[in-house]
Amino acid sequence: MTLIYKTFAKQAGEDKQLNKAELRGLIEEEFPSLQDAALHAGDEDTGEKLLKDLDWDESESIDFMEYVSYLAATTCCIHKH
Numbered sequence: 001m002t003l004i005y006k007t008f009a010k011q012a013g014e015d016k017q018l019n020k021a022e023l024r025g026l027i028e029e030e031f032p033s034l035q036d037a038a039l040h041a042g043d044e045d046t047g048e049k050l051l052k053d054l055d056w057d058e059s060e061s062i063d064f065m066e067y068v069s070y071l072a073a074t075t076c077c078i079h080k081h
């Protein structure tokens, strides 16, 4: 969990929130296969789509809890298949 937080905080900066550009940077750095899959599906702006999907409180940014929820959901999906 510490490593997950450090990865998040590295991109999020002092405000501890990921904006669209920071989210895109995190995806490109940590989940390149997700970026490749999105591009292959014709979704060129993965950051924009993910921001809408993850931003539960519609704050236009992703906080750590929203990010961790995404990781948990993704991990569950991966292990089902």
Ligand SMILES: [Ca+2]
Residues within 6 Å of the ligand: 054, 055, 056, 057, 058, 059, 060, 061, 062, 063, 066
């Ligand atoms: Ca949010």
